[in-house]
Amino acid sequence: MRAVAVREGGKTAADLCIIDVPRPDVGRGHVLIRVTHAGVNRPDILQRRGLYPPPAGASPIMGLEVAGIIESIVPHPDWGDDVAWNIGDRVCALVNGGGYADYVSVDIRHLLPVPQGLSLAEAASLPEVSLTVYANLIEHGGLKAGEAVLVHGANSGIGSMTVMLGKSFGAKVITTVRGADRIDWVRALGADVVIDTTTGDFVEAVKAEGGADVILDIVAGDYVAKNILCLKPKGRLVQVGMARGNTAEIDVTRLMQKQAIITGSMLRPRSPEEKARLTSEVRARVWPLIEAGAIRPVVAKVFPFAEVGAAHEFLDSGAHSGKVVLEL
Ligand SMILES: NC(=O)c1ccc[n+]([C@@H]2O[C@H](COP(=O)([O-])OP(=O)(O)OC[C@H]3O[C@@H](n4cnc5c(N)ncnc54)[C@H](OP(=O)(O)O)[C@@H]3O)[C@@H](O)[C@H]2O)c1
Structure with missing residues (x-):
């Protein structure tokens, strides 16, 4: 072959x-x-x-x-x-x-x-985006209807699935992109807010929206400290990528003040049993949304x-x- x-x-x-x-x-x-x-x-x-x-x-x-x-x-x-x-x-x-x-x-x-x-x-x-986003946004992040999610790089594979899954699960979806040419595309996915980081910092813009309960972050680096500033009390920051670097300096006082949680995960090293469980969850909870056209x-x-x-x-x-x- x-x-x-x-x-x-x-x-x-x-x-x-x-x-x-x-x-x-x-x-x-x-x-x-x-x-x-x-x-x-x-x-x-x-x-x-x-x-x-x-x-x-x-x-x-x-x-x-x-x-x-x-x-x-x-x-x-x-x-x-x-x-x-x-x-x-x-x-x-x-x-x-x-x-x-x-x-x-x-x-x-x-x-x-x-x-x-x-x-x-x-x-x-x-498969890759459905399992990753379900595992990290819904399971790790514990996103609930009525909460707000922030996702960076919303034009990416992971980002676009986060927008659609977040909306389908009843969340307000705040996004960032790098460039005005991405804005309409991300809005068309259903994002409530699209922030162009090439024209200014995202922290104040997210705070103006009331902050985020869950952040799904594919970039890390200097975004980690900024993400913590964007979290609401008891917010959850979920790391799944590190385009801006795998180390970060944070002010832990902010974490403690907000009772925030930082977590993260990788899909590939999970056991076959764990992937089987996740596949069955995704089939039951995400596939119907795709077949109904809510996620495309x-x-x-x-x-x-x-x-x-x-x-x-x-x-x-x-x-x-x-x-x-x-x-x-
Ligand atoms: N943990 C896991 O289990 C898991 C599973 C799957 C994927 N991932 C990770 O998730 C990430 C996204 O995957 P994908 O397939 O969706 O990738 P992708 O479609 O290539 O998208 C990458 C995104 O990251 C943004 N980006 C890249 N460098 C950046 C920077 N320096 N600052 C801010 N934004 C930046 C890009 O913005 P522009 O379009 O403006 O360049 C784009 O939106 C990857 O890092 C991948 O390794 C993790």
Whole structure:
């Protein structure tokens, strides 16, 4: 089968190439998916650069989410023969690597159906952002209806899902973007407030809106101290990324005064059982919102498989709003 590899010694997008490799083994409790589309995510770029090695036991091939067709099924003896899926089903899934290839082996418990009315390309853009945002905004952040959420980089894959999920769960959604050209796009997702950080600091603007109960932060660095200033009493700051750096200096007095909580999480190192639980939550609570049209996939661009290098460059350039997808 075809799979993407990085040329020996290379780390740039131009070093990505397509090679021929054997199909993956399909263990108990797994299905083989014929991949039609794969989501392109920032960790793929870090992996290409050698900065995010695949965890032990994971495929060395890049790619953390896919959509495609079930090619074969190997039931798990302890889970019974009653597999809820059939060969030929259209599915999408979070995968622990291996998505940039014609076939990938996926834990049966991590499968999600392609939401009704969506294309396979759109479905491939959903697992990573749906699971990450549900886990961090709803579970870690404990967002409740009537509360206010702040999300930075609202034009990003994670940011756009946070806007739509936050609105769907009854929250006021305050956002920041870098540039006036992003404002209308983020408003169209349903954001109540869009702050352009290229024209001024966001802290006063968020305070003027009454502050945030939950902040989902993909940038960290100097934003952490500013985020704490934006939190309401008993607010929760949830870190899921670190575009501005992984260290921060904060005034802990502010934390104590506000009885605030700082937390964070990563999706990839979670156990298969934990990912299975999360997948089932997302299927029950997020998939109906997608099928009802309250949450829609936001695919910025679909690249042919042979142009995987261009897809990485496009994502890395920051020119996109929404998600980038490969078509195999
Ligand atoms: N913890 C987890 O489990 C988990 C899971 C998935 C993703 N993530 C992380 O979440 C982040 C977003 O992922 P994504 O796929 O949504 O990425 P993406 O679409 O590439 O978006 C990146 C966003 O970050 C903004 N940004 C980049 N550098 C910035 C800076 N220095 N200051 C302020 N904003 C900045 C970008 O703004 P512009 O558009 O203006 O450049 C853009 O909105 C990534 O860091 C990713 O690693 C974490």
